[in-house]
Amino acid sequence: MAVEIFYDDDADLSIIQGRKVAVIGYGSQGHAHSLSLRDSGVDVRIGLPEGSKSRAKAEEQGLRVLTPAEASAEADLIMILAPDTKQRFIYEQDIAPNLKDGDALFFGHGFNIRYDLIKPPSNVDVAMVAPKGPGHLVRRQFVDGKGVPALIAVEQDASGNAQALALSYAAAIGGARAGVIKTTFKEETETDLFGEQAVLCGGASALVQTGFEVLTEAGYAPEIAYFEVLHELKLIVDLMYEGGIARQRYSISDTAEYGDLTRGPRVISPAVKEEMKKILGEIQDGTFAREWVAEDEAGRPNFTKLEEQGNQHPIEETGKKLRSLMSWVDRPITETA
Numbered sequence: 299m300a301v302e303i304f305y306d307d308d309a310d311l312s313i314i315q316g317r318k319v320a321v322i323g324y325g326s327q328g329h330a331h332s333l334s335l336r337d338s339g340v341d342v343r344i345g346l347p348e349g350s351k352s353r354a355k356a357e358e359q360g361l362r363v364l365t366p367a368e369a370s371a372e373a374d375l376i377m378i379l380a381p382d383t384k385q386r387f388i389y390e391q392d393i394a395p396n397l398k399d400g401d402a403l404f405f406g407h408g409f410n411i412r413y414d415l416i417k418p419p420s421n422v423d424v425a426m427v428a429p430k431g432p433g434h435l436v437r438r439q440f441v442d443g444k445g446v447p448a449l450i451a452v453e454q455d456a457s458g459n460a461q462a463l464a465l466s467y468a469a470a471i472g473g474a475r476a477g478v479i480k481t482t483f484k485e486e487t488e489t490d491l492f493g494e495q496a497v498l499c500g501g502a503s504a505l506v507q508t509g510f511e512v513l514t515e516a517g518y519a520p521e522i523a524y525f526e527v528l529h530e531l532k533l534i535v536d537l538m539y540e541g542g543i544a545r546q547r548y549s550i551s552d553t554a555e556y557g558d559l560t561r562g563p564r565v566i567s568p569a570v571k572e573e574m575k576k577i578l579g580e581i582q583d584g585t586f587a588r589e590w591v592a593e594d595e596a597g598r599p600n601f602t603k604l605e606e607q608g609n610q611h612p613i614e615e616t617g618k619k620l621r622s623l624m625s626w627v628d629r630p631i632t633e634t635a
């Protein structure tokens with residue numbers, strides 16, 4: 299099915315400029331949306347609990363910070379950018395009691411709607427603006443005059459104007475400079491979870507760690523292994539980003555390209571593809587969502603253990619040393635850009 303893609307000329311910025319927006323959360327996505335909405339002339343306030351460590355960062359940027367309940371009561375568009383596993387509690391306690399006729403409830407990812415964790419009333423618009431990139435780069439690209447593509451979706455169109463509102467919001471954070479695709483909560487949630495698990499985060503991290511292990515276990519220097527499988531990956535992916543896999547293959551040597559064409563399918567073998575399909579199945583049938591919600595409710599024991607194991611992987615130590623010698627590489631992540 300052909301997708302609909304919208305650009306700045308298709309969006310009416312005045313729609314979002316006419317709304318009172320509450321952004322709940324000020325982390326990776328929250329700071330990017332809030333600062334770029336403000337820079338686009340939108341009336342924005344931030345909702346954070348009294349003890350939140352994000353409060354100081356938002357206030358430093360001159361943003362008005364209220365509690366999530368106060369921000370929701372004051373606003374007529376509420377964008378939830380708190381962690382997915384916390385959203386249903388924030389919704390029940392702070393947002394639902396403050397929803398009025400004609401309000402809009404927005405999400406940056408469809409998890410809570412797709413898996414029925416939040417069930418909004420019928421008198422509000424329910425829509426999504428989901429940038430296809432990490433929040434810190436969403437903000438960095440906006441500031442640089444560029445944009446990260448975004449998906450929009452409408453779950454419930456109480457006003458009859460929810461799509462135009464979502465497109466206007468997406469344009470205000472820079473998404474329509476790059477392209478905004480209309481989708482559904484189901485499609486965004488399932489493809490986003492698959493992408494981050496199998497390719498962008500899970501697949502890429504495991505590929506890099508395993509490549510580093512194979513080289514160092516064979517006796518090669520960790521520094522050389524690091525440059526080979528992690529540092530250079532960014533340069534290779536930059537070429538893919540700019541001109542597709544074809545441009546990457548144009549720039550590399552014929553020797554590399556022959557190795558790519560013949561060995562790549564041995565690394566990502568039919569068994570790996572089968573495993574990817576299994577992972578997609580677990581997303582589609584709700585297995586992953588149930589597992590993640592239960593893991594979070596149990597205090598994240600497995601998450602914490604695996605995260606710590608990742609931090610202890612020898613590639614991190616090697617990388618830290620090498621990056622400290624390349625001043626332009628280690629660009630600190632802040633929520634104050």
Ligand SMILES: NC(=O)C1=CN([C@@H]2O[C@H](COP(=O)(O)OP(=O)(O)OC[C@H]3O[C@@H](n4cnc5c(N)ncnc54)[C@H](OP(=O)(O)O)[C@@H]3O)[C@@H](O)[C@H]2O)C=CC1
Nearest residue numbers: 323324325326327346350351352379380381406407432433
């Ligand atoms: N990270 C990304 O780039 C992307 C994220 N998304 C989606 O965006 C949403 C937000 O994710 P992300 O930006 O990663 O989140 P982060 O973990 O980076 O930030 C979460 C923010 O929510 C705040 N918070 C925690 N609890 C509450 C609460 N009870 N009430 C209000 N605020 C609270 C945190 O404050 P504190 O400092 O106190 O912890 C923090 O400011 C998710 O739906 C995610 O799937 C979508 C696309 C990409």
Ligand SMILES: CC[C@](O)(C(C)=O)C(=O)O
Nearest residue numbers: 430431432433490494498
């Ligand atoms: C790739 C991870 C992501 O989906 C994203 C930055 O788009 C996320 O949930 O953080």
Ligand SMILES: [Mg+2]
Nearest residue numbers: 430431490494
């Ligand atoms: Mg994503």
Ligand SMILES: [Mg+2]
Nearest residue numbers: 407490491494
């Ligand atoms: Mg995601």
